[in-house]
Amino acid sequence: MTDWSQLPRDVVEVIARRLTTYFDALRFRAVCSSWRSAVSQSPHRLPCHFPIVPNEGFVETTCGFYLSKRTIYRLGLPEDRISTCIGSSEASDGWLIKVEEDVPDMMHLLNPLTETQIKPLPSMFPKVLDLSDLRISELGQDYVLQYINYRPFVNSFVDAGSLYMEKVAFFSSNSSLSASSPADDNDKFALLTIHVSGKLAMFKSGDEKWTIIEDQRSPYDDVICFKGKFYAVDSMGRIVIVEPSATVTLIASHESHVFGGDKKYLVESEGDLLLVDLYLSMDTGDDSPFENMDIDDDFYERIESYIVEKTVRFKVYKLYEGRQNWVELQSLGDRLLFLGDNCSFSASACDFPGCKGNRIYFTDAFNCSNGEDDYGFKDVGVFNLDDGCIGPLASYPGYSKLFWPPPSWIADPSAGTNALPD
Amino acid sequence: MASPKVIVLRTCDGETFEVDESVVYVSETIKNMIEDGCGDGVIPLPNVSSKIFPKVIEYCKKHVSDFESLKKTSNGDEKEKDKDDDSSKKGKEAVPDVEEDAEEKARVEELKEWETTYMDIDQQVLFDLLQAANYLNIKGLLLMAAEKAASMIRGKTPEQIRETFNIKNDFTPEEYEEVRRENAWAFE
Numbered sequence: 364m365t366d367w368s369q370l371p372r373d374v375v376e377v378i379a380r381r382l383t384t385y386f387d388a389l390r391f392r393a394v395c396s397s398w399r400s401a402v403s404q405s406p407h408r409l410p411c412h413f414p415i416v417p418n419e420g421f422v423e424t425t426c427g428f429y430l431s432k433r434t435i436y437r438l439g440l441p442e443d444r445i446s447t448c449i450g451s452s453e454a455s456d457g458w459l460i461k462v463e464e465d466v467p468d469m470m471h472l473l474n475p476l477t478e479t480q481i482k483p484l485p486s487m488f489p490k491v492l493d494l495s496d497l498r499i500s501e502l503g504q505d506y507v508l509q510y511i512n513y514r515p516f517v518n519s520f521v522d523a524g525s526l527y528m529e530k531v532a533f534f535s536s537n538s539s540l541s542a543s544s545p546a547d548d549n550d551k552f553a554l555l556t557i558h559v560s561g562k563l564a565m566f567k568s569g570d571e572k573w574t575i576i577e578d579q580r581s582p583y584d585d586v587i588c589f590k591g592k593f594y595a596v597d598s599m600g601r602i603v604i605v606e607p608s609a610t611v612t613l614i615a616s617h618e619s620h621v622f623g624g625d626k627k628y629l630v631e632s633e634g635d636l637l638l639v640d641l642y643l644s645m646d647t648g649d650d651s652p653f654e655n656m657d658i659d660d661d662f663y664e665r666i667e668s669y670i671v672e673k674t675v676r677f678k679v680y681k682l683y684e685g686r687q688n689w690v691e692l693q694s695l696g697d698r699l700l701f702l703g704d705n706c707s708f709s710a711s712a713c714d715f716p717g718c719k720g721n722r723i724y725f726t727d728a729f730n731c732s733n734g735e736d737d738y739g740f741k742d743v744g745v746f747n748l749d750d751g752c753i754g755p756l757a758s759y760p761g762y763s764k765l766f767w768p769p770p771s772w773i774a775d776p777s778a779g780t781n782a783l784p785d
Numbered sequence: 786m787a788s789p790k791v792i793v794l795r796t797c798d799g800e801t802f803e804v805d806e807s808v809v810y811v812s813e814t815i816k817n818m819i820e821d822g823c824g825d826g827v828i829p830l831p832n833v834s835s836k837i838f839p840k841v842i843e844y845c846k847k848h849v850s851d852f853e854s855l856k857k858t859s860n861g862d863e864k865e866k867d868k869d870d871d872s873s874k875k876g877k878e879a880v881p882d883v884e885e886d887a888e889e890k891a892r893v894e895e896l897k898e899w900e901t902t903y904m905d906i907d908q909q910v911l912f913d914l915l916q917a918a919n920y921l922n923i924k925g926l927l928l929m930a931a932e933k934a935a936s937m938i939r940g941k942t943p944e945q946i947r948e949t950f951n952i953k954n955d956f957t958p959e960e961y962e963e964v965r966r967e968n969a970w971a972f973e
Contacts, residue, residue, distance in 0.1 A: 365908065365909045365912040365913075365950075365951070366951075366952075367908075367912060367950040367951065367952050368952050368953070368955065370912070370915065370916070371916070371919060373919060374915050374916070374919050374927070374931070377919075377927060377928070377931045378915075378931045378934045378935055378938070380931075381931055381932055381934075381935035382935055382938065382939065384939075387938065387939050387940070389967060389968060390938075390941065390942065390943050390946065390968075391938060391946075392964070392967070393943035393964045393967070393968055394943050394946050394947055394952055394954075395947070395952050395953065395954065395955050395956070396955050396956055396957075396960060398952075399956075399960070399964070404967065441941075441942055441945060443945070462970065468966075468971055469971055469972075469973055470970045470971060470972050470973070471972075471973060472972060482973065484972055488972070489972075490971065490972060491969050491970070491971050491972070492969060492970045492972065493965070493968065493969045494968050494969060494970060495942055495943050495944070495964075495965070495968040495969075496942050496944065497942070498940065498942070500940075
């Protein structure tokens with residue numbers, strides 16, 4: 364009878380090194396005592412302090428930045444448990460979440476698309492969620508820089524604000540190593556973000572300050588780390604690669620295609636780089652309110668609330684490797700794109716029964732809500748590439764369940780069939 | 786050309802095998818033993834059974850003949866050719882290059898298919914193969930077998946992994962508490 368727990372430590376290490384995701388390595392350590400001792404837990408910590416000297420024109424009053432990493436996961440039941448959950452319609456449901464590790468071992472649950480933290484958590488929600496019996500797949504990460512102002516009477520990160528709410532692309536030389544080898548201080552990392560001027564700004568480990576990249580025709584809209592390289596797109600659709608030396612190489616110019624939209628996003632889907640172009644229109648709503656309006660003191664206030672920029676549609680383009688232009692995609696097939704405030708990621712609709720593919724989920728300030736009662740989900744819209752229909756998430760109850768509320772098996776993953784008690 | 790030397794090896798259960806020297810050279814362990822002068826007698830392999838040894842030899846044979854075929858060109862002339870060396874290609878004309886690329890592609894495809902069939906084994910054979918590849922120091926085989934094991938682990942819960950490999954949960958209560966904490970999220 365073979366006893367896998369008796370495998371020589373060398374061999375166990377070779378196997379463990381082939382596991383590249385954090386959770387695969389973690390689960391490997393949870394199998395038995397000998398496997399556990401062969402694999403050290405990767406510290407999984409981000410550098411959290413950037414001792415940045417205030418850069419002229421960048422930020423004058425900060426004394427440092429705190430980089431926080433959030434990870435987006437799909438949680439689900441493993442296949443063998445789904446088949447035993449007969450009668451529970453939620454057994455095959457997937458739950459899409461974003462988590463941030465604040466102080467060690469304390470997680471925040473976040474709205475995957477907005478910056479909202481989901482709190483307070485409902486009383487039914489488990490204070491401690493046991494992950495060992497769930498299927499977990501990582502869909503993406505996003506990074507946010509929070510500047511720290513020096514205040515003599517404040518010594519925590521609670522008062523930190525976000526750096527202009529712009530997205531940060533992050534690259535680490537450690538990401539190419541297996542998740543089971545520990546990170547060390549020699550790992551190099553680099554950040555690319557968009558400065559308030561619309562130019563790109565880069566910071567590499569070992570730098571003393573940020574580098575503002577002068578190359579710019581029009582303001583940049585988005586940055587991404589794709590296949591180990593930094594890509595950036597500007598509002599005209601010009602896309603460049605940014606090297607660690609801060610040199611910029613043109614990949615596709617906006618002249619090869621006229622982009623009519625107002626905001627560009629870069630997102631990865633199944634190994635491809637996609638550009639999504641968002642179209643806004645000045646909208647006054649269905650009824651024109653101007654005809655019978657009195658010009659009184661409140662007039663101009665009311666005008667503001669009627670005329671807003673509303674997202675009306677998206678176009679999606681794919682960059683084919685080796686070609687220098689974008690090709691419009693008529694359909695995403697089974698794929699779903701998620702375009703959030705500071706993050707973008709993609710997923711397969713088949714992981715979320717009840718959701719159809721070929722949709723784009725996005726944050727839409729049009730439906731501005733206070734965000735207090737609904738964790739920011741009122742700000743999410745859905746665009747259907749099949750027919751061009753667009754609307755708030757609330758109009759599509761089947762689609763919102765991938766976000767909230769969590770499936771019933773979250774409350775008690777070890778049980779067979781159950782629903783959250785009312 | 787002199788006829789290839791044959792090496793005699795004895796597995797831990799007493800069986801002997803006769804194998805071409807070039808084939809067993811794929812094993813660093815055996816290669817070192819031969820270079821140390823043991824090649825004329827019977828080489829003992831105390832950590833390898835007669836059950837798994839033929840499977841190992843199958844791998845060695847496949848990977849020796851690959852190297853041999855690289856030494857010949859499509860013209861049949863004997864030429865020194867290194868897999869990683871592109872400079873030998875630069876001196877040739879365009880047409881033979883295309884033929885070579887197609888040949889190379891076909892070879893890689895065939896190797897992939899062979900590997901898939903070769904690794905279609907149950908976890909008991911896989912276990913023996915990992916042990917043998919490790920002891921005999923055959924890097925390519927060890928990596929291939931480790932990848933197979935990893936593919937049986939990826940995406941599984943700890944309980945599912947234990948079931949796949951018939952492993953007992955042997956954590957002490959203290960260790961188990963640590964494991965539970967590592968595998969849980971505490972929410973604020």
